[in-house]
Amino acid sequence: MTEAAAQRDTTATTARHPAPAQSGAVQSGAGQSSAAQSGAGQPSTVARPKPTPGPTSVARSESALPQGPAAGRQPTESAERRRWRAWRQERAEAVSAPYGPLSVTGTHWLADSPDGYLPDVPGRWTEDGEELVLRAVTQDQVAVAGQPLDGEARLGPEHGPLDARVTSGDRHLVVLRREGLWAVRVFDPDAVARRTFAGIDAFDYAEQWAVPAAYRAFDTGRTVQVANADGTARGLGLTGEVVFTVDGVQYALAAGTEGDGSLWIVLADGTSGRAKDAGGSYPFRFLHPGTPAPDGTLTLDFNRALLPPCAFAGHFLCPFPPPGNTLPFPLTAGERNLLTAG
Numbered sequence: 547m548t549e550a551a552a553q554r555d556t557t558a559t560t561a562r563h564p565a566p567a568q569s570g571a572v573q574s575g576a577g578q579s580s581a582a583q584s585g586a587g588q589p590s591t592v593a594r595p596k597p598t599p600g601p602t603s604v605a606r607s608e609s610a611l612p613q614g615p616a617a618g619r620q621p622t623e624s625a626e627r628r629r630w631r632a633w634r635q636e637r638a639e640a641v642s643a644p645y646g647p648l649s650v651t652g653t654h655w656l657a658d659s660p661d662g663y664l665p666d667v668p669g670r671w672t673e674d675g676e677e678l679v680l681r682a683v684t685q686d687q688v689a690v691a692g693q694p695l696d697g698e699a700r701l702g703p704e705h706g707p708l709d710a711r712v713t714s715g716d717r718h719l720v721v722l723r724r725e726g727l728w729a730v731r732v733f734d735p736d737a738v739a740r741r742t743f744a745g746i747d748a749f750d751y752a753e754q755w756a757v758p759a760a761y762r763a764f765d766t767g768r769t770v771q772v773a774n775a776d777g778t779a780r781g782l783g784l785t786g787e788v789v790f791t792v793d794g795v796q797y798a799l800a801a802g803t804e805g806d807g808s809l810w811i812v813l814a815d816g817t818s819g820r821a822k823d824a825g826g827s828y829p830f831r832f833l834h835p836g837t838p839a840p841d842g843t844l845t846l847d848f849n850r851a852l853l854p855p856c857a858f859a860g861h862f863l864c865p866f867p868p869p870g871n872t873l874p875f876p877l878t879a880g881e882r883n884l885l886t887a888g
Contacts, residue, residue: 558847561669562698572575576876588596618672630850633850634746641725641743641746645708645733645735646742648737650859652665652667652731653732653861654729654731655728655760656727656730657727658727665828667714667732669682669688674700677700677702678702679699679700680712681697683696688710690711691711702720703722704722718733719731720733724863739886746853746884747881748881749849749882752878753803755847755879755880756845756846756848757845758843758846759788759835760789761786761801761844762788762789764787765784767785770869776863784800786803790846791880792861799811799829800868809834809838809844811835812868813832813872814872815874817845817882826875828882831851832848832851833850834852848877849879851880853881853884
């Protein structure tokens with residue numbers, strides 16, 4: 547369901563928060579309100595988990611990872627925290643890779659260029675039924691499957707930059723098709739965003755944010771219309787809900803299912819859209835809690851809530867959280883915001 551995984555670009559229709567439920571009662575993250583367009587949830591009087599850890603950041607080197615208290619005060623760390631630290635480093639390396647999300651410099655829709663000439667993209671691109679046709683001459687310096695193109699090439703949709711057949715120098719030109727519309731997405735290793743990347747700000751690891759949960763599949767899958775980062779409403783497929791408890795109160799988050807059976811959640815909370823000095827985070831985040839056990843049980847590790855692709859480049863179509871997926875308390879766990887140098 548994510549941008550990297552399939553045909554769907556990768557928040558939220560945030561809403562008015564209901565009064566806190568009684569212990570044992572299930573409540574969704576939020577109701578409906580005009581706050582939806584900002585993606586920011588508002589804290590409620592729901593009891594907040596303790597302690598509330600502070601932020602950390604991760605850059606490209608291990609030295610930038612959160613190190614915790616001095617060795618004399620904390621001689622050891624848990625296996626879970628070590629795995630989280632390794633995951634943080636892997637995330638920083640993935641987003642700043644030569645063809646990671648920070649390298650995206652444009653997504654050009656053919657519908658916006660009827661003549662077939664896309665901004666800062668060589669060649670002429672036109673659609674022909676189920677194929678995209680690229681016409682170029684030697685002077686365009688375009689290659690298809692590693693061979694210089696002087697003529698015509700017929701292309702189909704691609705999954706990502708590593709699958710791209712078309713290159714222009716170091717740039718990878720990825721063919722996309724979304725809702726019947728064709729586009730070309732440009733990945734440039736020399737993108738400014740990649741060169742100025744300084745890390746990913748995150749809340750510190752806290753064991754209490756890894757909570758037991760249960761997945762309850764809907765009788766039938768459903769599609770809800772949610773706003774996307776580009777302002778357009780699109781369908782978001784949901785297959786069930788994940789139920790968990792915080793401070794004696796149960797909550798439910800709607801989830802979708804990936805092709806491999808793992809779950810995917812788009813959520814917001816009481817930190818969403820708030821300023822950094824106010825303890826805030828990006829307007830919405832993603833969570834991939836894995837595949838439920840046969841009985842539906844799983845662990846929601848909110849420490850691994852991550853920024854969506856559109857936090858790194860404005861050329862991705864990220865869905866906002868569906869109604870009910872805004873938690874009415876500050877979720878002080880997971881990634882917070884992109885850090886840049888200068």
